Amino acid sequence: MSAIAPVRMVRDRATWLIYLQLGVFATYLYGLSAALPLLRLDQGTSQAVAGLHGTAMAAGGIVTGLVLSWLTARIGRRAAGWTGVAGMGAGTLMVAAAPTVLPVTLLGYLVAGGMSSITLYSGMAALDDHHGPAGPAAISEANAVCVFVGIGVPFVVSVAAQSAFGWRAALLVTPVLAVLLALTMGRVRIPEPGAGAGAAAAEEGRTRFGWRFYLAGAVLFCCVAMEFCFNLWAAKLFSDQTGLPAAVAATAVAAFTAGMAAGRLTGAWLALRTDPTVLFLGALLVTAAGWAIFWLSTDPLFSYAGLAVSGVGVALHFPMALSRVLAASGGRRDRASAMASIFTGLAVGIGPFLLGALADGFGTQRAFLMVPALIGLAVGGLLITAVGRPRAGAVEPA
Structure with a gap:
């Protein structure tokens, strides 16, 4: 990095x-x-x-x-x-x-x-x-x-x-x-908000957010949907893959959460020393690697390891995605935060439901291919918004 x-x-x-x-x-x-x-x-x-x-x-x-x-x-x-x-x-x-x-x-x-x-x-x-x-x-x-x-x-x-x-x-x-x-x-x-932010907020009735903001919101949507797919469905896939009973498989979520705890603790340190785009891309790739281990494994230890690695990557998704939404707001952070709440709410409501529907039709393992699809969409959105990204605090034209 x-x-x-x-x-x-x-x-x-x-x-x-x-x-x-x-x-x-x-x-x-x-x-x-x-x-x-x-x-x-x-x-x-x-x-x-x-x-x-x-x-x-x-x-x-x-x-x-x-x-x-x-x-x-x-x-x-x-x-x-x-x-x-x-x-x-x-x-x-x-x-x-x-x-x-x-x-x-x-x-x-x-x-x-x-x-x-x-x-x-x-x-x-x-x-x-x-x-x-x-x-x-x-x-x-x-x-x-x-x-x-x-x-x-x-x-x-x-x-x-x-x-x-x-x-x-x-x-x-x-x-x-x-x-x-x-x-x-x-x-x-x-x-x-400072005086500059207040002036920007006063203009928001006449100035709409530009496409970069909404693309950053789409990346946030993908990241939150991905996190909740792990939270709500990882235990089911763990049980299906390893043959362990549901009561034991519930501990799989603990491995994912432990990975998130480690990732967020180290992520704050890295965010002060690493280019944000590079750090975000790295986190998405770590999640992809952890998902691959988990998705392919039939051994409980490897499945736990895959979920822990996935958690390390996922830990940075929400903070980094939200930071990009705020950065693309042109200083209108309160309004951007309100929009982020909508993006997140839609992701929580749609992501796990869609994975569940796919699981009913194709099985949980195939449905979990939704995770790398979301990673790919997030990477694409991140790379597009990173090209010619405006300075923080500049109001982006509609």
Whole structure:
């Protein structure tokens, strides 16, 4: 990978506040995801009906994308971030309070999913704006915090499920941490857009995003769809390929998540020292290599290794793709973050569903060929946008 002059990143209280808010985000995301099979058993529903909870989360993110730019302009990034944190707590409490009432749990997933996107994307815009050239590294570090916190959450759900309190007690982690964070860091200021960004935002009614922005959004779509295909379907292919029972195959996701944790930790360091385009391409190629090992393997150890390698590559996809979306916005980071929420919500809703449909028709292994197809599309989009890429902060003509 080609090196660049190292960029220095200063982590101040605002940076740590956003990191910790995204840690709360991780407890919601991984908590409700891990609780879904237990929720399905309590409700006695089919897997298809239970899957509607994931659809509700994606729908919440799309709705957020439609209003996020307006919301941050009205109340500011600091208030928007805390609004999202409070909403995540409210959504998880709804699920914990009425786990057998399907309309309530669907609404809880919808509220938590939408509100979490407010915190996630307003925080990403603030980090990118606040840290300038080190923005991609800050975004990567923030996502590393999410993964490291998220690794432990399923174990908390498992322990709670085997205790007298039940699995619902684990969902209380999100609102409790939200309250503690508000009490300890509630007065920390989060940087608002500067004067130049404000002027760009004032022009957005007359200036549309150009094709580079939407192509960067398409790359983000491919990356998120790919990640969730691994998250939701890797265990099934692992079981099919190795012959291990589903209960054991579920640990395959842990190998993928561990790879993501390692990738995001090292990715933040590399982002300060490596050309972003080269780093992104390298991450996509690492994912392709890991996918090939996993897809061809029938041995559990090689399958675990393939998933871990895939996770290392996937770890950088979202931070790097989001950074490119923000860079292509011409300084309109809040509006770009809102659009990113829509791209992501569509990817979460469409990607795993399409792979599942292909699996029904052709088998899980053949359906998993969708992953290298998404990698190829992402590489193509990345190379096209890299040619003659405008300087960060320049408003691209429509």
